[in-house]
Amino acid sequence: MADKRESNKGLSVKVDVDVSDALKGLKALKRETNGVIKGLDTLTRSLQETRLISLFTTAELHEELAKRAGVKGYVIDAHGGTAEIRIDNSYEGGAFVIEGPAKIIVNTD
Known part of the structure; x- marks a missing residue:
């Protein structure tokens, strides 16, 4: 039995993918995430400044x-x-x- 091997030498593949919509979505997600983080920071500062004894x-x-x-x-x-x-x-x-x-x-x- 002969051993058959294939070589990928010289094989090149060029892929052209439009990812602009995906990047827009990621940027929007980042903006929303930053907004949530800012809100949590504000809440944390507020809780630290407020005495919530009733809790x-x-x-x-x-x-x-x-x-x-x-x-x-x-x-x-x-x-x-x-x-x-x-x-x-x-x-x-x-x-x-x-x-x-x-x-x-x-x-x-």
């Missing part, structure tokens, strides 16, 4: 505040735990009994 649960806010200096947190147990809080100053006073479960934050700063 957090009370438990999340409590946990964050409890981590800060000048804040002391207390937890009242659910099973018979109580706390008596006395307030005595020039404009407000009284004693309050709070039954658990509860979390109390005292902010002293």
Whole structure:
């Protein structure tokens, strides 16, 4: 059996393709993408400048505040735990009994 091989030497192919419509589409897509990126940047800056406290649960806010200096947190147990809080100053006073479960934050700063 003879081994048959073909050679592509000297073979050249010239392709003429009109891609102008494709380039226009890509440029339009790039413009739209840049617009979306600009919008996201604006939204990001806005969110960084705005305090969106209402998006957090009370438990999340409590946990964050409890981590800060000048804040002391207390937890009242659910099973018979109580706390008596006395307030005595020039404009407000009284004693309050709070039954658990509860979390109390005292902010002293």
